[in-house]
Amino acid sequence: MSIINLNALGVTLGDPLFSDLSLTLSKGDRIGLVAANGRGKSTLLACLANELAPTTGEITRARGLRIGHVTQSLPADALPITLYDWVQAALPAEQADYESWRVDVVLDELQVPYDFQHQPLGTLSGGWQRTAMLAAAWINTPDLLLLDEPTNHLDLKRIAFLEGWLSQRPRDLPMVITSHDRAFLDATTTRTLFLRAEGSRVFQLPFSAARSALDDHDAAEARRHSNDLKKAQQLRQQAAKLKNVGTNSGSDLLLTKTKQLADRADRLEAAAIPAHREHSAGDIRLGNSGTHAKALITLEDLTVDTPDGRPLYTTGQKWITPGDRIVLLGANGTGKTQLVRMIQQALTGTRADIKCAPSVVPAYSDQHLSQLSGPETPLVLVTAASDVGDQSARSLLAGAGVKFALQDTPVAALSGGQKARLAMLLLRLKHPNFYLLDEPTNHLDIEGQEALEAELVAHGAACLLVSHDRSFLRAVGNRFWQIRGRRLEEVASPEAFLASEMAAL
Incomplete structure (x- = not known):
């Protein structure tokens, strides 16, 4: 049964985000919505939720349709409100007094600890804020659930819980989910919509299978376009030969035939549909300046402490050598980020229990991109990190997806995806041979994640990284701690750890 129909839908915000999109959303559909950063995923969800009017086309919704829309972030005015009160406020005013018990039921169902329920949302982690938004959307038993990046800020256990929770919803409840987590999309969706400025494509498959089908479709379209242009060229060549013969012989029949061939070539060229070319949200390129050191970093039975000095674990003696791509595994709160920070501090100072080779050139990025938190502009950051002039710096920024209009504004004006790409550009400009990366895929779209994977592997640079993204860590890691x-123990594979973390809570 159809609940929403899109007919030739399009949205233009400066540039066209998508156009001529026709789609039927029926009961039971679980659609993964995929596109690069800034290409209209959130905008389409807002259109579906009747929060934004499309530029062109029509949306027809079933009468009385209740929609639960979980956006990417809380509004600023929600931060002082407790989690419990925020969810209760989502109830219709006439129900809030006598049906507040529904808040307790939903929060229990989503396994929100009691202590968190009565804390202001602004004091909670991004993961619990997202859980609060999900609770507020679910409390009114929607007929359609729209989830915009629901795994952002979640650790593996909460991602596993969310996957299980979604699978337990009524089978006929339709959902549209945007996510850059490829494994999550595979686990939760059965259809995939690849949103494009022109020629969006839908496949009756979860992400990975749909991505393969899309690649096959694009390759076939490219071949078809090339063949059509070759046929048109051949027709023109035939027309040219006939024209010469007809002119020399004075044959009106041959001249008529010449015009017919030329007209066929014109029609064939006009009907030839160019193959889709995805415009990148910004390049991600890294490098490896190389080193002859046998060990870049040596941990001499280091004790990793909490920020307030409580011991968490010891490392034993460990080495990071050229070409090692080490993924650090551990549950939230066990001290992964703390080890990364301690190594970063040792690279800029001295510690007896962490030895760094003199030839190490490090590049560090934390999960919050705090190196981009100041008032500087992207142009100032790039020129300060390299010896290039303004014009070259602007070209580098444009290649990384930071448009000219944003290059002289504070980095706070950039989107999360633009900041992540800018951070990777600044790392490359250091010409490093060792990367310290804490949750580097935060804010990166799937295209960016795949580019980062390819760069880390292709250049063979050493790195120590922390990531909750299962697809990313499997693709990049060649050692696992x-x-x-x-x-801190070395293990042969991340699979046992992932299976343990992904077990139901």
């Missing part, structure tokens, strides 16, 4: 109890 796991925090087990009070020790």
Whole structure:
């Protein structure tokens, strides 16, 4: 049964985000919505939720349709409100007094700890803020659930819980989910919409299979376009030969035939549909300046402490050598980020229990991109990080997806995806041979994640990284360190850890 119909839908905000999109959303549909950063995913969800009017086309909704829309972030005025009160406020005013018990039911269902329920949302992590938004959307038992990046800020256990929770919703409840987590899309969706400025494509498949089908479709379209142009060229060549013969012989029949061939070539060229070319949201390129050191970093039985000095675990003796791409595994709060920070501090100072080779050239990025938190503009940051002039710096920024209009504005004006790409550009300009990356895929779209994977692998640079993205860490890692109890141990594979973390809570 159809609940929403899109007919030739389009939205233009400066540039066209998408156009001529026709789609039927029926009961039971679980659609993964995929596009690069800034290409209209959130905008389309807002149109579906009747929060934004499309530029062109029509949306027809079933009468009385209740829509639960979970956006990417809380409004600023929600931050002082407790989680419990925020969810209760989502109830219709006439129900809030006598049906507040529904808040307790939903929060229990979503396993929100009691202590968190009565804290201001602004004091909670991004993951619990997203859980609050999900609770507020679900409390009114919607007929359609729209989820915009629901795994942002979630650790593996909460991602696993969310996957399980979604699978337990009524089978006929339709959902549209945007996510850059490829494994999550595979686990939660059955259809995939690849949103494009022109020629959006829908496949009756989850993401990975749909991505393969899309690649096959684009390749076939490219071949078809090339063949059509070759046929048109051949027709023109035939027309040219006939024209010469007809002119020399004075044959009106041959001249008529010449015009017919030329007209056929014109029609064939006009009907030839160019193959789709995805415009990148910005290049991600890294490098490796190389080193002859046998060990870049040596951990001499380091004790990793909490910020307030409580011991968490010891590392034993560990080495990071050229070409090592080490993924640090451990549950939230076990001290992964703390180890990364301690190594970063040792690279800029001295510690007896962390030895760094003199030839190490590090590049560090934390999960919050705090290196981009100041008042500087992207242009100032790039020129300060390299010896290039303004014009070259502007070209580098444009290549990384920072448009000219944003290059002289504070970095706070950039989107999350633009900041992530700018951060990777600044790392490359250091000409490093060792990368320290804490959740580097935060804010990166799937295209950006795949580009980062390819760059880390292709250049063979050493790195130590932390990531909750299962697809990313599997693709990049060639060594794995796991925090087990009070020790840091090397393991052959991340799979046992992932299986443990992804087990139902």
